Amino acid sequence: MNIEKKYSVQTKKTLDTPIFIVGCPRSGTTWLQRLVISHFDICGGPESGFFQQFWSVLENLRWIPSDNRDLWLLEYWKKDVLQARIYSLYLETFAAFVYREKGRVFCEKSPNHALRILDIHNLLPEAKFIHIIRDSRSTVASLLAASRGWGAGWAPSTVRDASIQWHRHVSQARKQGQALGGEYYMEIHYEDLKQNTEQVLAKVYDFIGVECSEILLQEIVAEQDFDKQKAKGGTRFSVGLAKPEPKGFFNKGQVDSWKSDLSLWELMVTWRFTRKLMSECGYSWEGLKNDV
Numbered sequence: 001m002n003i004e005k006k007y008s009v010q011t012k013k014t015l016d017t018p019i020f021i022v023g024c025p026r027s028g029t030t031w032l033q034r035l036v037i038s039h040f041d042i043c044g045g046p047e048s049g050f051f052q053q054f055w056s057v058l059e060n061l062r063w064i065p066s067d068n069r070d071l072w073l074l075e076y077w078k079k080d081v082l083q084a085r086i087y088s089l090y091l092e093t094f095a096a097f098v099y100r101e102k103g104r105v106f107c108e109k110s111p112n113h114a115l116r117i118l119d120i121h122n123l124l125p126e127a128k129f130i131h132i133i134r135d136s137r138s139t140v141a142s143l144l145a146a147s148r149g150w151g152a153g154w155a156p157s158t159v160r161d162a163s164i165q166w167h168r169h170v171s172q173a174r175k176q177g178q179a180l181g182g183e184y185y186m187e188i189h190y191e192d193l194k195q196n197t198e199q200v201l202a203k204v205y206d207f208i209g210v211e212c213s214e215i216l217l218q219e220i221v222a223e224q225d226f227d228k229q230k231a232k233g234g235t236r237f238s239v240g241l242a243k244p245e246p247k248g249f250f251n252k253g254q255v256d257s258w259k260s261d262l263s264l265w266e267l268m269v270t271w272r273f274t275r276k277l278m279s280e281c282g283y284s285w286e287g288l289k290n291d292v
Contacts, residue, residue: 013097015091017126019208020108022114024169025155026142027134028060028190031224031253035201036130038220040261041210043103045111051120053256054086057120061086087123105208112172121180129180130204132174133281134190135288136166136274137258137267145261159266163273189281191255191288197221226253256287 023029037044051058060073061083073082098106109208113120117129143162147155147274156162177185185208191199205212212220222228262270271278271285282289 007100010104011095013093014098014104014106015094015103016124018124018128019105019118020113020117020127021107021109022117022173023111023132023167024114024134024139024166025111025141026072026146027111027169028132028193029109029111031167031226031229032130032132032188032193032204033219034229035108035197035224036107036133036208036224039205039210039212039216041096041103042105042107042208043096043101044060044107044109048093049110049112050108051088051116052110052112055116055119057082057086058116058123061122062119083123090123099168099219103208111169114273116168117173117176117185118179121184127184128208129173129177129185130207131177131185131187132190132193133170133187135165135256135258135283136170137262137270138190138255140266140270141258141261149209159262159269160273167274167277169277170281189288194255215246 019036019042021029021033033044036042057073060077061079063071063074072098077085079162094108114131120129140159140162142167143151143155144157144159146152147157147162156165174187177187186201186204188204191258198214198221201221202212202217258267278284
């Protein structure tokens with residue numbers, strides 16, 4: 001059966017207009033997604049890394065035959081047909097979940113999608129992206145902590161590599177997202193979200209296009225309180241293994257923990273690799289310069 005006909009018109013519409021939460025790993029993407037999908041109109045599950053898994057295939061869709069000697073898949077596929085197949089696989093991956101959840105908005109969170117915003121936009125031109133940015137020093141400290149435990153398989157274990165990872169994700173997401181404009185791309189800061197959760201979340205819901213009362217905002221923020229979530233291992237998703245987050249996943253959840261978590265040498269290395277981009281994002285040595 002044609003996947004585009006298998007599910008309701010609303011399911012397909014929801015999947016054609018998704019919300020992607022992106023950012024450097026350990027920047028608050030998980031917390032932001034849990035806040036967002038706590039709204040009754042929005043559904044979302046564990047990060048899929050869907051577009052991360054198909055990066056090399058998506059590369060084919062940006063190639064121009066006259067500029068390349070080897071076309072790889074385009075030697076055998078017409079570009080529009082290949083794109084349609086990837087789109088159908090995207091629908092097939094998420095349609096059953098969205099149909100079951102009856103969500104009007106689908107929110108997908110995979111930090112590494114920050115590197116492929118334009119590829120995703122090419123496939124889903126109505127998709128919106130929320131980029132959460134956190135102080136590089138806090139992110140580096142959290143990445144290093146993860147590398148010593150539950151994230152040993154993926155998190156960088158040196159200050160240099162962690163700083164470069166932050167710079168790559170943030171710079172790529174900003175460059176690609178800003179090319180889309182404010183209708184499809186939004187930036188928020190972890191520090192603002194932490195200190196003014198209701199106010200920032202209200203702006204996020206407005207960007208997404210859903211209404212949220214003050215009472216509902218308060219209930220959502222209370223339910224997703226860091227200490228409460230840490231105690232129960234995170235709100236379970238309705239799809240997948242539905243298991244608690246691994247031990248150590250919830251680190252400190254603080255704004256300026258880098259001041260005590262990193263040595264002076266580690267701070268200087270981080271600052272060396274990230275200071276220019278940090279300034280462009282609104283940070284100084286003291287921290288975020290502008291409040292909400």
